[in-house]
Every structure is written in structure tokens, then in C-alpha cells.
Amino acid sequence: MAEKVTLAKIAEACQLSVGTVSRALNDRSDISKETKSYVARIAKELGYQKIGFDEKADSVRIGMVYCKERADFYDEVTLGIRKAAQELGEHVKIDLLQTQYLDQAAQTELLSSIDIQKYNGLVINAAGSETGRFINQWIEQGIPIATFNTDIPSGKRLFYVGCSAYIAGQMGAHLLGKLIGQKGKIALLGSSLEKTAWVDRFSSAYAVFHQDFPEIEICPVFHESLTQKDIYLKVLDYLSQHPDINGILPVNGTGTCSVIQALQKLNRKDIHMVGFDMAQEARTGVQDGYCDALLYQEPFRQGYLAVMNMVNYLMHGILPSRQETTLMPQIIMKYNLEIPGN
Numbered sequence: 001m002a003e004k005v006t007l008a009k010i011a012e013a014c015q016l017s018v019g020t021v022s023r024a025l026n027d028r029s030d031i032s033k034e035t036k037s038y039v040a041r042i043a044k045e046l047g048y049q050k051i052g053f054d055e056k057a058d059s060v061r062i063g064m065v066y067c068k069e070r071a072d073f074y075d076e077v078t079l080g081i082r083k084a085a086q087e088l089g090e091h092v093k094i095d096l097l098q099t100q101y102l103d104q105a106a107q108t109e110l111l112s113s114i115d116i117q118k119y120n121g122l123v124i125n126a127a128g129s130e131t132g133r134f135i136n137q138w139i140e141q142g143i144p145i146a147t148f149n150t151d152i153p154s155g156k157r158l159f160y161v162g163c164s165a166y167i168a169g170q171m172g173a174h175l176l177g178k179l180i181g182q183k184g185k186i187a188l189l190g191s192s193l194e195k196t197a198w199v200d201r202f203s204s205a206y207a208v209f210h211q212d213f214p215e216i217e218i219c220p221v222f223h224e225s226l227t228q229k230d231i232y233l234k235v236l237d238y239l240s241q242h243p244d245i246n247g248i249l250p251v252n253g254t255g256t257c258s259v260i261q262a263l264q265k266l267n268r269k270d271i272h273m274v275g276f277d278m279a280q281e282a283r284t285g286v287q288d289g290y291c292d293a294l295l296y297q298e299p300f301r302q303g304y305l306a307v308m309n310m311v312n313y314l315m316h317g318i319l320p321s322r323q324e325t326t327l328m329p330q331i332i333m334k335y336n337l338e339i340p341g342n
Helices: 007-014 018-025 033-046 071-091 104-113 129-140 165-179 196-212 228-241 253-266 280-287 299-316
Strands: 060-067 092-099 121-124 145-148 160-163 183-190 215-222 247-250 272-276 293-296 324-327 330-332
Touching: 007 018, 007 033, 018 033, 060 071, 060 104, 060 299, 071 092, 071 299, 092 104, 092 299, 104 129, 121 129, 121 299, 129 145, 145 299, 160 165, 160 299, 165 196, 165 247, 165 272, 165 293, 183 196, 183 228, 196 215, 215 228, 228 253, 247 253, 253 272, 253 280, 272 280, 280 293, 299 324
Parallel strands: 060 092, 060 121, 121 145, 145 160, 160 324, 183 215, 183 247, 247 272, 272 293
Antiparallel strands: 293 330
């Protein structure tokens, strides 16, 4: 059987990016006629055939690699994936390949166990830098790989679907800075350095506090645990030792629930807080006055668009017009808690 000619192979032969090759073969207006002609010639020489739904005899199988915790977020991701599968019909088979947590060791074990030849493509909620090694290796073998929710920017993935972590951090910091009156003492709750998204949120928030609110004292608080109980105990201890904190910004949903739990335990409604995601504990925290606002990342759309973009590439050779499909976080407060949904 002849080896399948992928866009990656054409891109290598042309010494162009996969995105450029995709846009050229699909007659996009942002590609010159000369480049389109050159790419078309090389593709023809290599024996490339563009395949569509009606022409494909076999089904396409995609592996979606992500985790189960937290259910409030990842259950919505799963609903988005299943909605896409329902719309796409029998041509597309989707396997949900899940670890318990977004943990690098667990994801490495999972990725090592995958029979990659079973899949036409994978979409990965990247747990850290080690995942990038798998992505680059499989891309070099001609297997299309994309990321969603968390990215590996240094990798060779085809595209990314998710919220901009950097902008989310900026939004959270700006909102919290205004809420506490542009001065005071805030705890910036950071997490694992393996998670690029969490590092981006932390660093962009820190920069906003430092540049825009010089009268705010920034107190970084780091934790490595992925469990809500452990983070809760750390936050509870920190707040007990630093009662003068008047603002808190965690970088993820688990941290958000942990902080709310600690504020409830200490009955500290005087501390302003901006958090992430829409867990029931977070929603209750907003309703009860322990959290001022949540940044909602549209997990349903992330799962849905990740599948649709990969299928569009596999079936039609079309990549998104940009390598990053960026969803803007929504600011959720007490009076629009019921608006997010699908």
C-alpha cells in the first residue's frame, strides 16, 4: 500500500509551513498565485489526493486526550465533543482517552500506551513539556496532532483551540485591581510550572499588577498539588497567617474552589476574589458573596471546535485560517450566572 501523502509531507518538500500549504491548496486569498501554483505542482508530483466525506470509504478515527477532573469543566468538554460527533455522523469515530488529572506523569503513561496507527489524528489537552516530545515525534511520522485547552507553543502541533491564558490572566488582574481600589495586598495563587496555560495566567497577571497598580503589594503563593483539599489547606493556612490580604487571584478552577472554601471557613467576605470556571462551588461562592467574578472559558465550544477543526483537516485538508482558535474568556458575576450555557 502506498504511503499516504499528508500536508506535512508536502510542506516538507516545499519548505513551507503546513498552514501555508493548506491555504494554498484550498485557494485562500492570502496566498500568492505563485505559491499556490508551486504547492499544487509539488502536491501533484507527490501523488496527493484531496479526500472528502463522500469519497472516503473508511471512517476517520480521532483520539481526544484530556482528563476527568474537574467534572464541572471536563464534562462540558465531553458534551462539546459528543455534539460534534453527532453532527459529523458515522464517518467519524472518536475515542475519549482520559487520565484522572491533567498530570504530566499520567499523560505520559497514557500517550506511551497509545497505538498511534489506530488514529488518523489526535487532539491533546497538553499536560506539560514532555507531551511536546510525543507531539513532535508523531507529527514527523505524518500523524496530525493538535492541542486544545492547554497548549505546547514550542511544539509542531497543527493548531490550538482554547482561551488565551495570557489575556485571561490580564483580565483577572485588571478586574481584581479595580475591585480592591488599586491599592492593598493581594495573593496571586500559582500552580504547576508544567502547565503552560497556568504559567501564562500567573505571569500576565503579575505584570498587570506590577505595571498598572503600583500601590498593590503582590504576594505569590505557589502549590504543586492537583487536589482541592490540599490547596484548600494551604490557602487556609496562608490566610490565617496573613489576615491583611484583601484580594486573591487563583490561576485555575481547582484553586478557585479551594479559595472559596477557605474564605467560607474564615467568613472573609471582605476579601475580593476573581476566579476561573463555573463549578457549582464557584457559582455558589459568587451568589453568597465570597467571589466577585469568574472567568468562563467555554469548555463546550473548546471540545466542539477541537473536533470540528481536526475533522475539517483530515477530510478536506483544510486547517483553521490561524494556528490558534482563541476564545475570549467571559466575565461572569452574580447577575449573569445563568447566561453561560450551550
